[in-house]
Amino acid sequence: xxxxxxxxxxxxxxxxxxxxxxxxxxxxxxxxxxxxxxxxxxxxxxxxxxxxxxxxxxxxxxxxxxxxxxxxxxxxxxxxxxxxxxxxxxxxxxxxxxxxxxxxxxxxxxxxxxxxxxxxxxxxxxxxxxxxxxxxxxxxxxxxxxxxxxxxxxxxxxxxxxxxxxxxxxxxxxxxxxxxxxxxxxxxxxxxxxxxxxxxxxxxxxxxxxxxxxxxxxxxxxxxxxxxxxxxxxxxxxxxxxxxxxxxxxx
Amino acid sequence: xxxxxxxxxxxxxxxxxxxxxxxxxxxxxxxxxxxxxxxxxxxxxxxxxxxxxxxxxxxxxxxxxxxxxxxxxxxxxxxxxxxxxxxxxxxxxxxxxxxxxxxxxxxxxxxxxxxxxxxxxxxxxxxxxxxxxxxxxxxxxxxxxxxxxxxxxxxxxxxxxxxxxxxxxxxxxxxxxxxxxxxxxxxxxxxxxxxxxxxxxxxxxxxxxxxxxxxxxxxxxxxxxxxxxxxxxxxxxxxxxxxxxxxxxxxxxxxxxxxxxxxxxxxxxxxxxxxxxxxxxxxxxxxxxxxxxxxxxxxxxxxxxxxxxxxxxxxxxxxxxxxxxxxxxxxxxxxxxxxxxxxxxxxxxxxxxxxxxxxxxxxxxxxxxxxxxxxxxxxxxxxxxxxxxxxxxxxxxxxxxxxxxxxxxxxxxxxxxxxxxxxxxxxxxxxxxxxxxxxxxxxxxxxxxxxxxxxxxxxxxxxxxxxxxxxxxxxxxxxxxxxxxxxxxxxxxxxxxxxxxxxxxxxxxxxxxxxxxxxxxxxxxxxxxxxxxxxxxxx
Numbered sequence: 001x002x003x004x005x006x007x008x009x010x011x012x013x014x015x016x017x018x019x020x021x022x023x024x025x026x027x028x029x030x031x032x033x034x035x036x037x038x039x040x041x042x043x044x045x046x047x048x049x050x051x052x053x054x055x056x057x058x059x060x061x062x063x064x065x066x067x068x069x070x071x072x073x074x075x076x077x078x079x080x081x082x083x084x085x086x087x088x089x090x091x092x093x094x095x096x097x098x099x100x101x102x103x104x105x106x107x108x109x110x111x112x113x114x115x116x117x118x119x120x121x122x123x124x125x126x127x128x129x130x131x132x133x134x135x136x137x138x139x140x141x142x143x144x145x146x147x148x149x150x151x152x153x154x155x156x157x158x159x160x161x162x163x164x165x166x167x168x169x170x171x172x173x174x175x176x177x178x179x180x181x182x183x184x185x186x187x188x189x190x191x192x193x194x195x196x197x198x199x200x201x202x203x204x205x206x207x208x209x210x211x212x213x214x215x216x217x218x219x220x221x222x223x224x225x226x227x228x229x230x231x232x233x234x235x236x237x238x239x240x241x242x243x244x245x246x247x248x249x250x251x
Numbered sequence: 252x253x254x255x256x257x258x259x260x261x262x263x264x265x266x267x268x269x270x271x272x273x274x275x276x277x278x279x280x281x282x283x284x285x286x287x288x289x290x291x292x293x294x295x296x297x298x299x300x301x302x303x304x305x306x307x308x309x310x311x312x313x314x315x316x317x318x319x320x321x322x323x324x325x326x327x328x329x330x331x332x333x334x335x336x337x338x339x340x341x342x343x344x345x346x347x348x349x350x351x352x353x354x355x356x357x358x359x360x361x362x363x364x365x366x367x368x369x370x371x372x373x374x375x376x377x378x379x380x381x382x383x384x385x386x387x388x389x390x391x392x393x394x395x396x397x398x399x400x401x402x403x404x405x406x407x408x409x410x411x412x413x414x415x416x417x418x419x420x421x422x423x424x425x426x427x428x429x430x431x432x433x434x435x436x437x438x439x440x441x442x443x444x445x446x447x448x449x450x451x452x453x454x455x456x457x458x459x460x461x462x463x464x465x466x467x468x469x470x471x472x473x474x475x476x477x478x479x480x481x482x483x484x485x486x487x488x489x490x491x492x493x494x495x496x497x498x499x500x501x502x503x504x505x506x507x508x509x510x511x512x513x514x515x516x517x518x519x520x521x522x523x524x525x526x527x528x529x530x531x532x533x534x535x536x537x538x539x540x541x542x543x544x545x546x547x548x549x550x551x552x553x554x555x556x557x558x559x560x561x562x563x564x565x566x567x568x569x570x571x572x573x574x575x576x577x578x579x580x581x582x583x584x585x586x587x588x589x590x591x592x593x594x595x596x597x598x599x600x601x602x603x604x605x606x607x608x609x610x611x612x613x614x615x616x617x618x619x620x621x622x623x624x625x626x627x628x629x630x631x632x633x634x635x636x637x638x639x640x641x642x643x644x645x646x647x648x649x650x651x652x653x654x655x656x657x658x659x660x661x662x663x664x665x666x667x668x669x670x671x672x673x674x675x676x677x678x679x680x681x682x683x684x685x686x687x688x689x690x691x692x693x694x695x696x697x698x699x700x701x702x703x704x705x706x707x708x709x710x711x712x713x714x715x716x717x718x719x720x721x722x723x724x725x726x727x728x729x730x731x732x733x734x735x736x737x738x739x740x741x742x743x744x745x746x747x748x749x750x751x752x753x754x755x756x757x758x759x760x761x762x763x764x765x766x767x768x769x770x771x772x773x774x775x776x777x778x779x780x781x782x783x784x785x786x787x788x789x790x
Contacts, residue, residue: 001787004350004392004662004750005727009787031727032753085398085786135380135399136353136783179343179354179398219722220659 001087001136006218007032008087008138012080014123015093016040016062017049019192020142023207024090024214029058031215033088037080039065040093067093067119068111073126081130088218089127091120091141094161096194099154109156116160121167128171131180138181140214141168145188145226148235151251172223183217185210186235187227201251203228344402347653348391349660350721350750353398353783361407363424363483363513369403370511370779371487377401381781384511386453387428390460391663392750393783394506400781403511405455411435412514419519420478425455425512430596430647432517437594437639441519442577444476448694450596450644455512460747461504461707465553465643468699470520472709474503475702480515485775489513494703501770504707506746508771508780508790522577524591527553527642529575530633533625537568537680540695541673541713544572548697552576553642556695559621560683560717561614567684568677570695571628578636587636596640602650609657609722617689624691656720662750664730665716667698667709668742675740676713679733683717686729693717705763706790708745716748727751746784754788764790 009032013021016038036058040046053060065076097112131137147161172182187210189201210227217225226232339358356377360366380400408426430450445464457473479493492499502509534540551574558570668675694716701710743760758764
């Protein structure tokens with residue numbers, strides 16, 4: 001159960017090696033989290049992540065999960081919920097892709113879309129149903145500012161996040177009043193493995209900052225969280241920029 | 252709670268509309284004219300019947316229309332918003348602190364047969380997640396919540412079965428409020444033996460939390476005044492439970508986890524008048540306060556100190572002591588002697604509005620309030636006559652006062668540390684003062700002997716209770732640190748107020764926890780009675 005401050009006791013991390021996801025797990029383990037499920041493709045990295053959380057005192061377990069194989073989601077996630085209540089589901093998986101490459105390789109582009117969007121739709125719906133049966137819990141979905149307005153430089157990734165973002169908002173409305181809290185998190189450029197080697201965007205931030213924002217959002221039962229908060233204003237301006245101007249912006 | 256039954260196509264079945272319920276409104280404050288043995292007119296929370304509007308509270312969904320679910324799409328939503336009281340409504344539920352809402356099927360049995368049938372019905376939606384009884388929703392935390400399961404609103408079971416006006420014994424159903432008992436009994440010269448800071452609690456809740464009042468140092472907790480109670484247990488059976496049995500000790504203070512109390516036999520306190528004779532004095536700091544309480548508490552039946560936790564430096568812990576007893580007949584002025592037992596609670600203020608912003612209670616506003624409260628209290632005044640309501644239940648004058656904390660809600664922190672560990676108390680008070688927790692009306696009291704309840708809170712020592720807005724940054728970690736101090740000193744926190752204790756500390760604070768768990772494992776192996784509190788703390 002979450003406590004009065006929204007601190008969960010159990011966490012299901014979809015995308016068990018996600019930098020932001022693990023930073024959040026570490027932060028929440030310092031509070032009340034004792035049980036962590038790391039869902040991801042079986043790999044040494046996933047096991048290492050579980051070991052690192054166990055060292056912090058959590059009972060961390062891994063569960064095989066592949067966003068690209070939605071047929072297996074029901075079984076994998078059903079097993080987790082059958083073991084006990086999950087107070088927080090953090091949907092943190094996603095791939096950036098390589099925009100210039102993917103533009104010439106439609107199948108690679110589709111994989112980005114399937115991972116970030118359709119994979120999340122399937123996992124999100126299953127988790128939503130299970131949380132609803134519990135009568136409590138939070139579903140936190142990592143979206144991105146890239147989904148707020150598609151840019152020339154990464155519109156394949158951006159469009160997948162736009163879909164995910166819209167899906168999550170709708171899901172949040174659908175679950176309103178069921179005891180399940182749905183929160184969209186829109187980070188800007190976060191220095192993680194996914195963005196290693198890329199040129200940093202302004203207002204770049206760390207996974208720990210996103211984790212902190214998530215914890216605060218749980219306390220306030222927020223529905224939308226921007227990281228850093230200033231991005232809300234920046235993106236609001238960009239969203240309203242006329243196309244001819246937006247196209248010319250150096251982004 | 253509105254009971255709309257519209258259905259609409261929704262991609263995901265909605266289970267609940269409206270808003271978290273945090274207990275029926277203080278509708279009991281209106282005259283009810285009920286008579287002994289008659290059917291209850293107050294305390295009932297049947298849909299839409301309360302004069303104070305729906306009993307919902309705590310989120311911006313208040314009063315929103317229902318848009319239900321296609322029946323059958325989800326086993327949990329199939330019975331949403333049914334007109335049949337046996338089916339119940341899926342509603343968000345919170346405690347009085349309005350934090351951590353969870354959704355449960357709220358059932359309002361109208362009599363004990365309906366209640367027993369509900370608990371025996373293993374096929375009902377959500378039955379797998381158990382049942383918890385709920386009264387007027389005054390527990391601050393998640394004690395009367397049951398996510399995904401059933402919350403049994405027992406305020407419909409409020410009949411007073413019998414009253415022995417000669418011996419001072421009353422037999423009443425679990426949902427009877429102390430307000431109703433007071434209203435009924437006071438004119439007959441009897442008073443409830445233990446009353447907390449509000450009359451808006453039920454007898455069942457009083458047993459489950461083994462509540463205490465300002466007379467704990469003399470009279471102990473609620474359970475001490477029970478001859479017996481009837482308990483509906485997990486097997487669907489009804490047992491008569493008497494003091495001295497394990498089941499009695501597990502149930503008094505057991506937070507409703509041994510079963511649902513159906514009725515209780517309560518021994519009453521004889522009084523000559525409905526007024527209180529009160530001594531008020533100020534204490535300039537914590538040491539002064541503790542010295543005064545230690546020296547003269549035993550002269551008074553009722554004793555409590557309001558403490559200003561925002562005062563710092565030399566004034567840290569300054570306080571106003573109010574202590575007294577029921578006024579004897581000869582203490583009343585001649586005019587008042589004509590109707591010495593008339594109970595006049597006074598008209599309550601209008602209820603606090605539903606939507607108040609967070610942050611209304613901050614260091615500045617609460618600091619100013621505390622300053623004023625301290626200054627306007629007389630330095631020393633003895634023998635003042637006070638109405639019973641204003642002495643015991645000042646907050647009942649403002650229905651829904653919990654809304655003042657805004658939608659973020661608040662946390663009440665109450666702990667006790669044993670005598671001999673005063674240093675811990677001093678340190679905790681200093682830390683709270685230094686941190687500047689905007690807490691108004693923090694209360695310090697000395698407890699007397701413990702009662703046998705295994706999870707009963709009171710034990711000999713000093714108890715401090717304070718309210719803090721839940722949104723205060725870093726509050727969770729700060730209270731965890733205080734817990735460590737309290738547990739280290741052999742103290743404990745009060746489960747009826749808890750919404751945030753670290754589960755690992757529970758066994759240290761409640762040494763009989765293992766016995767409680769063992770009894771529950773035997774009595775209720777499948778957790779037919781369960782609550783959010785029990786899940787969170789692993790009780």
